[in-house]
Amino acid sequence: MIIETKAKEAASEIITELKIKHPSEIRVELIAQHLGATVSYAPLRSAAGRLVRSGKRAIITIPDDVFNEGRRRFSIGHELGHFILHEDIIDYVMCSIQDMMDWRGNRKMETEANYFSGELLMPFDFFFPRCVRKEANMKLIKELAGDFRTSLTATAVRYIHVTKEPCALIYCVDGKIEWFIKNQADFKYLIKNRGQDVDKESLAYESFQSNENFEGGFSVPASAWIESDHLFNEDLKFIESTCCLPSLNATLTLLWEN
Amino acid sequence: MASDKKDNVGYHLVDFLSDPEGMTETELDEELDKMNVEVYSLVNRVKSMVNQALEDDRLAWQEAAQANWTAALNRLQGIKSKLLNLPRAKLVEQFEEIKNAAGPKLSVAFREVDPEKMDDDDIRDIIVNLIHLENLESDIDLNH
Numbered sequence: 031m032i033i034e035t036k037a038k039e040a041a042s043e044i045i046t047e048l049k050i051k052h053p054s055e056i057r058v059e060l061i062a063q064h065l066g067a068t069v070s071y072a073p074l075r076s077a078a079g080r081l082v083r084s085g086k087r088a089i090i091t092i093p094d095d096v097f098n099e100g101r102r103r104f105s106i107g108h109e110l111g112h113f114i115l116h117e118d119i120i121d122y123v124m125c126s127i128q129d130m131m132d133w134r135g136n137r138k139m140e141t142e143a144n145y146f147s148g149e150l151l152m153p154f155d156f157f158f159p160r161c162v163r164k165e166a167n168m169k170l171i172k173e174l175a176g177d178f179r180t181s182l183t184a185t186a187v188r189y190i191h192v193t194k195e196p197c198a199l200i201y202c203v204d205g206k207i208e209w210f211i212k213n214q215a216d217f218k219y220l221i222k223n224r225g226q227d228v229d230k231e232s233l234a235y236e237s238f239q240s241n242e243n244f245e246g247g248f249s250v251p252a253s254a255w256i257e258s259d260h261l262f263n264e265d266l267k268f269i270e271s272t273c274c275l276p277s278l279n280a281t282l283t284l285l286w287e288n
Numbered sequence: 289m290a291s292d293k294k295d296n297v298g299y300h301l302v303d304f305l306s307d308p309e310g311m312t313e314t315e316l317d318e319e320l321d322k323m324n325v326e327v328y329s330l331v332n333r334v335k336s337m338v339n340q341a342l343e344d345d346r347l348a349w350q351e352a353a354q355a356n357w358t359a360a361l362n363r364l365q366g367i368k369s370k371l372l373n374l375p376r377a378k379l380v381e382q383f384e385e386i387k388n389a390a391g392p393k394l395s396v397a398f399r400e401v402d403p404e405k406m407d408d409d410d411i412r413d414i415i416v417n418l419i420h421l422e423n424l425e426s427d428i429d430l431n432h
Contacts, residue, residue, distance in 0.1 A: 049347070055350075060357065063356050064350075068360040068361070068420075070361065070364055074410065074413070075407065083421075084390075084425055089417040120397070121394050122401065
């Protein structure tokens with residue numbers, strides 16, 4: 031919690047100081063330049079982002095073959111997070127895609143940089159009003175990703191962090207659960223562990239088979255996602271909304287109680 | 289003629305507004321009325337001009353940042369073009385030289401970086417970054 035608070039506050043201060051009032055004004059390369067970090071695109075094969083710092087200046091390098099605008103912007107925000115938050119600690123860092131998906135504090139500084147990037151690109155004051163009183167599903171996440179020019183994954187994570195609805199986000203790769211996060215509003219069920227096969231009764235399974243999206247909410251048995259030891263009501267149903275990410279052979283699932 | 293009158297009113301208004309002390313609100317209205325000034329429309333116009341000026345100023349930092357970004361990228365490109373034909377051995381040598389000459393903080397940061405495990409583009413790009421940052425530091429030193 032402390033990790034995310036510090037990072038979010040730092041990003042939020044920047045948005046306020048720069049008098050940004052609309053998502054379209056969040057031009058992350060210009061924000062970086064204004065703060066002393068030049069963004070450069072280069073054939074960076076070994077990482078998703080790199081920061082080299084000397085004193086108050088830095089160069090952020092992003093691979094020039096990342097054509098997904100959302101991913102590119104998130105990577106810049108992440109490296110800028112290191113630049114702002116870890117001034118006395120990091121002068122050189124190479125970050126992987128895994129680092130940019132570390133939301134659970136496995137590597138504290140990477141998680142901090144992720145929270146920073148999320149808040150910078152999707153400031154709470156702009157993001158939250160666009161979520162309230164709207165049905166939670168991948169259609170909404172896609173709409174938000176369009177508004178904020180962010181990746182689907184980063185937007186879905188941000189949604190989980192700001193929504194008041196109890197729900198969970200599950201990321202699966204190659205037919206297996208890779209990671210999941212639950213929101214603060216106490217989604218009380220224990221989701222299956224990392225590395226387990228995606229259940230045949232889930233829409234994610236169907237999505238892996240057919241590359242189809244199931245963006246609206248569809249009812250699925252809770253057992254498709256919950257450890258059987260923790261399932262006290264066999265008739266329990268969840269609503270599942272799943273998008274496939276073919277370039278990563280992955281699926282992104284939003285799950286909430288029926 | 290109309291323009292003369294307008295200019296004249298403007299002159300008197302500025303002169304008058306600069307020192308309206310000691311006047312009551314009614315006297316002020318009467319004076320402005322004598323000068324053919326429609327107070328409400330004037331106030332609205334001034335408000336809208338001020339708002340527009342504030343709005344123009346709000347994102348002025350983006351223009352400056354864009355210019356600085358373009359200049360920085362040109363400088364990076366300039367440094368890179370001088371290194372393009374260097375063979376790998378020379379690149380590694382130059383990287384080690386810069387690393388050793390850098391301050392202790394940067395040397396520590398690069399301690400784990402092994403150029404043998406990097407391809408030519410990566411080594412060249414890091415050298416470009418380090419030279420550029422060093423130049424910026426020198427500029428800052430010279431300016432102070």
